[in-house]
Amino acid sequence: MATDFTLDPTLSSDTHAIGELDLCSLVLMNDARFLWAILVPRIAGVSELYELSRGDRSLLMEEIVQVSEAVEAQSGCKKINVATFGNQVRQLHVHVMARHEDDEAWPSPVWGVGTAQAYELDKAQSLITSLARALSIQPRLNVV
Amino acid sequence: MATDFTLDPTLSSDTHAIGELDLCSLVLMNDARFLWAILVPRIAGVSELYELSRGDRSLLMEEIVQVSEAVEAQSGCKKINVATFGNQVRQLHVHVMARHEDDEAWPSPVWGVGTAQAYELDKAQSLITSLARALSIQPRLNVV
Numbered sequence: 001m002a003t004d005f006t007l008d009p010t011l012s013s014d015t016h017a018i019g020e021l022d023l024c025s026l027v028l029m030n031d032a033r034f035l036w037a038i039l040v041p042r043i044a045g046v047s048e049l050y051e052l053s054r055g056d057r058s059l060l061m062e063e064i065v066q067v068s069e070a071v072e073a074q075s076g077c078k079k080i081n082v083a084t085f086g087n088q089v090r091q092l093h094v095h096v097m098a099r100h101e102d103d104e105a106w107p108s109p110v111w112g113v114g115t116a117q118a119y120e121l122d123k124a125q126s127l128i129t130s131l132a133r134a135l136s137i138q139p140r141l142n143v144v
Numbered sequence: 145m146a147t148d149f150t151l152d153p154t155l156s157s158d159t160h161a162i163g164e165l166d167l168c169s170l171v172l173m174n175d176a177r178f179l180w181a182i183l184v185p186r187i188a189g190v191s192e193l194y195e196l197s198r199g200d201r202s203l204l205m206e207e208i209v210q211v212s213e214a215v216e217a218q219s220g221c222k223k224i225n226v227a228t229f230g231n232q233v234r235q236l237h238v239h240v241m242a243r244h245e246d247d248e249a250w251p252s253p254v255w256g257v258g259t260a261q262a263y264e265l266d267k268a269q270s271l272i273t274s275l276a277r278a279l280s281i282q283p284r285l286n287v288v
Contacts, residue, residue, distance in 0.1 A: 048224055050209045057209065058202045065194045065201065080192055083227035087243055087251035099231055107231035109255045 004044035008091040011040060014116075016124050017140035019132045023059045026067065026135070028128060029097075031116035033104050035075045036097040037067050037131065046092045049084065060094070067096045070134035074127070075100070081109065148188035152235040155184060158260075160268050161284035163276045167203045168238075170211065170279070172272060175260035178249075179219045179242040181211050181275065190236045193228065204238070211240045214278035218271070219244070225253065 132139035
């Protein structure tokens with residue numbers, strides 16, 4: 001399944017790795033304004049949900065839910081936002097983010113609002129550890 | 145399942161009904177700038193994906209894919225965008241929209257860009273008929 005898969009370079013440069021779910025690589029958006037995870041199915045050449053098999057789509061939905069619950073537990077957020085666009089980065093990827101009534105973009109979607117604020121490295125490492133533990137996966141503590 | 149379900153009044157006022165899928169009511173956003181459908185699971189009191197049963201989540205994913213394919217076939221779009229926010233309208237609803245490289249918001253997400261342009265009624269009726277046919281559902285031709 002993962003033979004030809006490599007994470008898109010834009011996704012890679014904008015995020016820190018969290019770990020590997022059964023279907024998806026899970027990464028943390030490097031924007032401390034929002035707790036924002038991105039799931040990337042490890043299947044090469046896929047841009048649209050309908051290009052996944054039905055089984056993989058169902059698995060993706062379950063991983064979205066698992067990440068949503070982990071993100072909500074970590075943040076105590078008011079609402080989870082889930083989205084897949086791919087207009088610029090074509091590799092299929094799904095945003096899962098915690099939203100709070102006092103966040104910078106509330107109640108709008110976050111895209112186009114303000115400027116990303118990179119994490120302090122110890123904060124990123126702490127979040128990666130916590131999210132990986134909540135998801136029962138091995139954390140990727142390679143934040144540099 | 146649908147005992148207490150009624151479509152949120154904001155969703156109702158912003159859209160035209162297309163028809164009923166097995167899980168979701170399907171409506172057409174009344175914004176002629178984008179071919180934009182919204183799926184609303186007919187289950188009362190649900191705001192987050194994780195509040196649906198696993199079976200209903202899987203069915204929702206399949207209905208998202210069916211609507212994506214219908215919207216793409218209708219529009220010849222470059223990319224499908226899928227999102228669920230619910231920061232303002234709490235009733236769980238999933239946006240599925242066709243994106244083109246020459247649309248008003250490309251390549252950004254559409255939220256916060258410009259102003260909705262209501263459909264001419266014959267255009268809305270034509271789209272509802274076409275999408276319902278593509279989805280093998282009965283069209284709701286109640287555009288007034």
